[in-house]
Amino acid sequence: MKKLLFALALGVSLPALADTVYHNANGYTLDGKGDLHRFAALVVGDDGKVKATLPANAALPAGTRVGMKGATLWPGLIDAHGHVTRLGELKLVVDLRDTASIPEALGRIKAGMPAAGWIIGRGWNQERWYADGKLIGRFPTAAELDSVTGDRPAWFDRVDGHAGWANTAAMKAAGITRDTKDPPGGQIIRDAAGNPTGVFVDKAMALIDAVVPADDEARMELVLQKSLETMAEVGLTGAHDAGASVAEWKRFVRFAESGRLTARLYVMAYGPDNRKAIAPKGPIKWGWNDTLSMQSMKLVSDGALGSRGAYLIKPYADMPNTRGLQILNPDQLKTLITEASRDGFQVNVHAIGDQANRSTMAAFAAVPAAERAALRHRNEHAQILDMGDLHTFVDLNVIASMQPTHATSDKGMAEARLGEDRLGGAYAWTALKKSGAQLALGSDFPVEPPDPMFGVHAAVTRQSRDGLPAGGWRPWEKLSLKDALAGFTIWAARAGHAEDKVGTLEPGKWADFITLERDPFAAPEGELWSIKVTGTWLAGKQVFQRK
Structure with missing residues (x-):
């Protein structure tokens, strides 16, 4: 039986009411430099923020003590690209x-x-x-x-x-x-x-x-509640919502104001009209106890590989009469990106096909370098790249926001759509990382399941959850487990302008953390996907408990 604990819905404030010491834990956290640290106790202040992590046998400070019985404890996981509604x-x-x-x-x-x-x-x-x-x-x-x-x-x-x-x-x-x-x-x-x-x-x-009847607001609030419940169950304490309407933003605000947000949402307005309607005075920085922000805009440059809408440089190998769909042409991309960037917004562009990626990166090049560095523009998916274009990510200081389970779901289809000779820059996480590019990892839920352990498994093994193919698909693109954890924590936090707030369990950051039924660092790589979250905490308050 599973039980969700929505703290504020019960009339309890989110931050913990007194210092709490979670001890006898098998704790892991990265630091801001990406180094992995172990700890046995986590001290959470009455403001819901981390006071300290302590090694085994350290003297425990005063406060309410919660024994973790040796459970593995990780920072809360952040999905850098999902669709909350x-x-x-x-x-x-x-x-x-x-x-x-x-x-x-x-x-x-x-x-x-x-x-x-x-x-x-x-x-x-x-x-x-x-x-x-x-x-x-x-x-x-x-x-x-x-x-x-x-x-x-x-x-x-x-x-x-x-x-x-x-x-x-x-x-x-x-x-x-x-x-x-x-x-x-x-x-x-x-x-x-x-x-x-x-x-x-x-x-x-x-x-x-255009002719599908609109849902009433009561139903849409239920939809959001169901999404938050699902996120808490799989250990997501944050998500970057990839394309929100005005109505969705207003709903998020109502939940934030009433304390019903049990995950931190970094919202991308869908297109320029929604951006201007939601934030006419400029980006909305993190607020509502850092549970909600809207300082970015989502654009879509092409379609998807499965429907042959991804826009390619050369025709599809399995349908030579098409190169896919160009949803925004290069001039449109340049205009929309530079306008939003000038207004202070991060711009996050969906790009699947190699031509869409090339056009997207060329449009980012029109943004002044100082703006690119400050706003951290993002290429969402960066899925099929021409090998000659990999350098543009580090050259332009653009984050590659990628989804590991897309590779393991798409592998057979990608081979059919592209042919072997065009797979060099496909789902190329390690090649990008080695080039010096910055990554952030997500799932694109509900396109893929929201469970971040599925993404961790895919990143580390390049295999589907049934263990195929043996050794992994294009295995030289595997990430280490430490990097996979970073992708769903500190890398995602930085991509959402929140690295000073979440992503690690360092003092002063929010005490967002999860417990796991097994230690991923001690488990066989092929079993990583099966490891369940047993508890989820936001700002030191438990929002999910598996029973």
């Missing part, structure tokens, strides 16, 4: 993430669809759907979805959020016909006769999204 939505819609075929997905939809209204869900991935022992090698169709949804409109986001699957009723509601044009930066998948088949890629998704 979408994570909670998965608890309330039809979730297709682990389906292995179209029939299984249709059965899941039939069993889980609501009694009335639109049928909404997410998580499908045609790259994991099989028929007769082989990958189906195609997108699903509206006709297949019609077979279980009938004349009720249905709309399902792909796992990466860069494509959607509609039934005939949804397309009819949106007025989609064979004469509907592909919007700039988007594609309507069509059959040989030119008729829409039901899948809409990137900017084309807006054609269906």
Whole structure:
């Protein structure tokens, strides 16, 4: 049984009420220089901040003592790229993430669809759907979805959020016909006769999204609560929300003001309109006991590899008639980046394909060097790089915000999409690090599971959780366990302008920490993903306990 302890919802303030000494711990923390330290006791002040870490056999100071029974204790983990609202939505819609075929997905939809209204869900991935022992090698169709949804409109986001699957009723509601044009930066998948088949890629998704009824605010608050519960359960005491609307920001503020935020959110406004509406006077620095900040903007330069929307220098190896989708052209990128940077905002650009990455880095080059250094602009994903472009990250002082589980999920698909000769700069964590570039690690939840131990495992082994391939995929790009921990702590903290507040258990920083059922530094690498969080603390107050 699992129990979440939401402190302020019970009328208790977040900071601890008296100095607390957590002793008999198997503690680990990095310091600001990245060196790993061990400790046996953690002293937390009545302000919810770390006073000291103490070695074994040290005299314990006065205060409330909590015996940890030898449990492994780490700093709270920070996901540098996730989607907070979408994570909670998965608890309330039809979730297709682990389906292995179209029939299984249709059965899941039939069993889980609501009694009335639109049928909404997410998580499908045609790259994991099989028929007769082989990958189906195609997108699903509206006709297949019609077979279980009938004349009720249905709309399902792909796992990466860069494509959607509609039934005939949804397309009819949106007025989609064979004469509907592909919007700039988007594609309507069509059959040989030119008729829409039901899948809409990137900017084309807006054609269906425009007619999906909006959720009421009570439901959206429940969504956020579900997301925070999930984050606490997997040991996330912080997350960088990759693209928030005005409505989402207002919701975050209400939770922060009422003490309901059980994780620290570093929010990226989605695009210039949301940025200007949320923060017309400039970046919103960390506030509300350092639980909320909005000092960055998210842009999207291309689509995703799975839907062949990632924008490539050369055509796709498995579909030579396309290079993907350019959502923002070089001039647009340059204008939007330099404008936001001039206004004092960090700019974080989604870039998957090698051409999108090249264009993104060229646009960052237009920002004055002093601004780049101060604002710490970020390339979100930096997924497929031309080897000749790796140096641009250190040259331009741009952070590579990367997601280890993308590599282990995408490995087979990436080989098919790109061919072996273009994989040199794919998911190239160690190559970037060796070049001197700064990294931050995350998951892109709910595209990938939010559990950061899955990311730690992927970073260290370059294997899927079933141990494949033997030795790891492109194993020279593995990170050490210490670096993987840094990626989800101090590197992520720095990417969110919070390295003076969180990321390590050094004196003066918030006492955000977790306990684990096993010591990752003593466990076999292949088992890292299976290690569960047993407790999560924010500002010295426990917000999750596994029982």
